[in-house]
Amino acid sequence: MSSGRTTLTAYFAVFSGLIFAGLFMFAPRPLWLGFLVVVLFAALWLGLVKEWLRPREPMHHPAPPPPVTPIEREERQITDVALPSAWGDYDFVFSATVRWSPIAARFDESLANPEALAVDSILERAREITESRPPGRASLVRHELSGALARMEPDAKRSIQAMAHSVTLTLTDQDQDRLAKLAARRKENALWEHEMRYEQTRRAYLSESVLKDTGSAVVWWLAKNDDHIQKTVQDIGLLAQLSSAANNTHVAEPFRHLLSTPANGTTAASAGYASNGETGGFAPPPRTVPDLFGNFLSVMDIEQDSPERILLAKHVADVLHAHGRHEAADALLRRFDPSEPPVTGDFDPPSEPPSDGPDQ
CATH class of the missing domain: 3.30.479 (Tetrahydropterin Synthase; Chain A)
Structure with a gap:
């Protein structure tokens, strides 16, 4: 038993005795009850004293573990x-x-x-x-x-x-720089491809859905400007031009009267032929013989620098001269054969060559 336990037992015995003595002396109890209390108290006191006086066995402490041998590292x-x-x-x-x-326990370094x-x-x-x-x-x-x-x-x-x-x-610094450049190029390529796909999608949407024809263009424009119906009506001519240009066609006949009139007095509905007779941008309509002849050459798929163009122009000019259309013939030669001097209508060739001798 430890010293703390012995001290606690002694204090418990003393206080128990005092409590029982007080109860016996001052509490109103019958005599036999007091005698019983004294007997119990005496038995408890003897047991505590006997336990206190019994020889104590020494405490056993576990042996400390053996020291760990440090590992050589x-x-x-x-x-x-x-x-x-x-x-x-x-x-x-x-x-x-x-x-x-x-x-191994014994590693042979040799x-x-x-x-x-x-x-x-x-x-x-x-x-x-x-x-x-x-x-x-x-x-x-x-x-x-x-x-x-x-x-x-x-x-x-x-x-x-x-x-x-x-x-x-x-x-290495060189590899780090190369990787940084490669990463930048990949990002730029990815961005460019994304922008290209975005542009292609927009172009396909405009060409295949919006500008497919004039009606589709008008519906698209009205959907974007549903609160400006009057403005949409005024823009039908412009939308007709856009849809025809997107499809490489002339403006449809029902919409030509809606086109605006340029400063030269011609309408955009007549656009589609250049001054040289070739199909092109928004040029004035073919109104002269050279313009119409140029359209004819284009329809016949005769190349611009082909000698056949000059030959045909000369033949047509001769026919025009024979029928008295000298101005049209001269205009045709000026357009398609500038090297050939025009023959005016006031010149009549002599019926006979001049004589070499003096006048008789």
Whole structure:
């Protein structure tokens, strides 16, 4: 029994005796009850005294555990070791502090180099991770390596166990610059392709749905300006021009009277032929013989620089001269054969050549 328990027992016995004595002396009880209390109190007192006077056994303390024999560990710093990445031409630059200890109880260093075994084990474990990682994630792979190499693990022959700390993983400055440029190019290409697809979608929507014909264009414009019906009616001519231009056709006949009149007095409905007779932009309508003849040549698919154009122009001019259409013939030659001097209507060739001799 401890000293604290002995003291507590003594105090309990004293206070119990005082309490029972007080009850016996001052409480109004019959005599036999008082005698019973005295007997019980005496029995309790004797039991406590007997327990108190019994010899005590010494306490047994567990023996302290034997001291742990410290494991001998050694370290080696490795720096700037190239490790492959998922991209063939880009290597990681690896540095770390390698720590190792022998597994066998008695490792014979004369038969093997534990330092080389530890470094090789760490590099092999690091290589298994880096060769499947992209070089652009060097900082993320560094933390992954720090966790993977933070435990002591045996080498392939189970001769030593090794770990690594203070791990760093970087790229060369040249590779870092190349990766930054490649990333910028990829982003620019992705943005350009997105803009191109957006433009193609808009063009397809406008050409295939909005400007398919004048009616579709008017419906689209009315949907966007549903509170300006009068303005939509005024813009029907413009929408007809837009839809015809988008489909490379002339403005339909029902909408030509709605077209605006330019300053030269011609209407856009007559657009579609250039002054040289070729189909083109919004030029004045063909009103002269050269214009009509140019349209004829275009329909016949005669090239602009073909000699056949000049030959046909000369033939038509001769026919016009024969029928007295000298102005039209001269205009035709000026347009299609500038090298040929025009023959005016006031010139009549002589019926006979002049004589070489003097006048008789």
